[in-house]
Amino acid sequence: MTSTPRSTAPALKQAIAAAVFALIASLILWTNQQHVSRFFMLSPLLVHTLLETITITIFVSVFIVCWNAFGGYRSRSSVVLAVTFLSAAILGFVHAISFQGMPEFTGPSDMHKSFSAWIASRAIIALTLLGLSMNPKDPNLSQKQSDAFLMTGLVLTAVICGIIFLFPHAVPLMYSEQHGQTNFKIACEIVLILINLISAALFLKHSLKGPDQQVEDRLEIARVPLFLASWLMGISEVYFSLYAERSDVNVAIGHFLQLAAAIAIYRSMVAINIHKPYTRLATQTIEIARSASELAAQRERLHRMIDTAIDGIITVDEHQTILMINPAAAAIFGYDAEYLMGKSLTLLLPERHRAGHGGHLKKFGETGSTRRKMGSHYEDFYITGRRADGTEFPMEASIAHQLENGARIYTVIFRDITDRKIAKEKMAQYHEELSQLSAALQSIREEERKHIARELHDDLGQLLAALRMDLTLVQRAPELAAKSQSAIQSMDQLILTAITTLRRIATDLRPRALDEGGLYFALQTLQREFSHRHMIDCELIADEDQLTLDDARSTAIFRIVQESLTNVARHAEASAVTIEFEHFPDKIVFSICDNGKGIDEEDMRKSRSFGLVGMRERVKAMHGHFHVSGNAGEGTCLHVELPFSR
Known part of the structure; x- marks a missing residue:
């Protein structure tokens, strides 16, 4: 068995001692009932009325305490107990007036009606205590729910009273003038004794275990006083079952035990409805004070943060x-x-x-x-x-x-952000100036290339061609020796190689196809030479009419395609390249895609990727858009958009 909490042990010991004392005292009174009855025989009506009045008063007090104390914290147990003891007080009053035989209400000494009200009152209390002893959940109820409980209890009490007064024969006979208490009434007392003893045992068990700490909404109740109350109620039922006549000492003993049980129940209700709300109120007050202190600290911290x-x-x-x-x-x-x-x-x-x-x-x-x-x-x-x-x-x-x-x-x-705005405007200005400088350098470079290519082709190329023609004439002279013939043929071959190299250099500097045949013809020539030189399949998808552009755009597109194919040959390890052009009313869009090993983001951001930087600058100078995409193992695609006018 779990050890009893230190705070519960003294009260439990006192309750057990009181239960034992009540049992012993009642037995002493019962064994000496001949002497005791002499005292009660002096005025049995007064003693009975006094004890009933005190008991009813305590029941009404229990109702008032349970109903009115701290409505905001009113639990379901408080409402049930309030309604229970209000109904028990009403039925106790009905029992009292019936027991004394008041013709206005019941007829002379109608003990059957009196005992019916008595048993109903005791049954309501016993069943309520049994329900509380089972440790149910105990949520808080709203005022509307509490009023509904109260109205239901009053209506049921009125129905019970109506049956007792208007239809007394609907209830089995409780008392007869010849035999006193009937077997049915004694059987009801025995059932009530068992219910009260079971409730006492359950309350004692819960008191030994201590409060349930696992579930917050479990019944928070003073179980020790209720254990004593259930025990006293059970003993009192024993003496009430021994009743023979109104002056019987058993009635007095039963009423004293019932009065003690009512006081114990009242004590328990005070613990539920006064101590617990005050404890909650104190706890909440402490929590509110702590929260207020924390809130003040947070506000002070927030103010310091804002100020600094x-x-x-x-x-x-x-x-x-x-x-x-x-x-x-x-x-x-x-x-x-x-x-x-x-x-x-x-x-x-x-x-x-x-x-x-x-x-x-x-x-x-x-x-x-x-x-x-x-x-x-x-x-x-x-x-x-x-x-x-x-x-x-x-x-x-x-x-x-x-x-x-x-x-x-x-x-x-x-x-x-004045300084930032000024710095940003300066940076934008510097960037614009650099872009213009880059565009100017590109233009100057192209003009220089065109000039060098023309000089190589027109001057040096012509000189080499004339030299070869003269050498051919010398080779035809009949008086030339065989040994000289061999040397002249070698010289002719060297001149031919020099002419071929010169043409390739001139073409790289500025392809004549771009000036003579336009962009489409230049791209076709570039495509064929690339496929032949690097053994990579290269496909050009374009319409010649769509590639009739001005010199600046034609040169930029050719150089971008040329640089892209150079990158493919150097880095891509590709087997195929596709160059595709699309023509729109306001722009021309083209892409160069290969099936090589792809390109990483880091490679595109390298500071030494001058090829990409040059292509990006060419596109930017013409107010276009440049984008490179590609993943490892999936190839690389270069996308360019160039507007026609800006």
């Missing part, structure tokens, strides 16, 4: 009235923080934005979004603020809102 933040923080209401502003925000705008408290937010905005700002704020609050960035300038968003001296400056800001007591509160967090 380097970003500006402003809180306004729906009317744009400033409710809170931190020192950083006031310093950014050039005001004192106390001066801005209660002022309108429009004081910090340029005049051109003041009229529409309230509408924007209201619209944001109605969107359902709780926070967002403010402004729409550049990639990092900014809005414009106005300092105390009238100067305007850019701010990066975000806004959030929440509801407080039905009103919207807006909080803006911002920072001055």
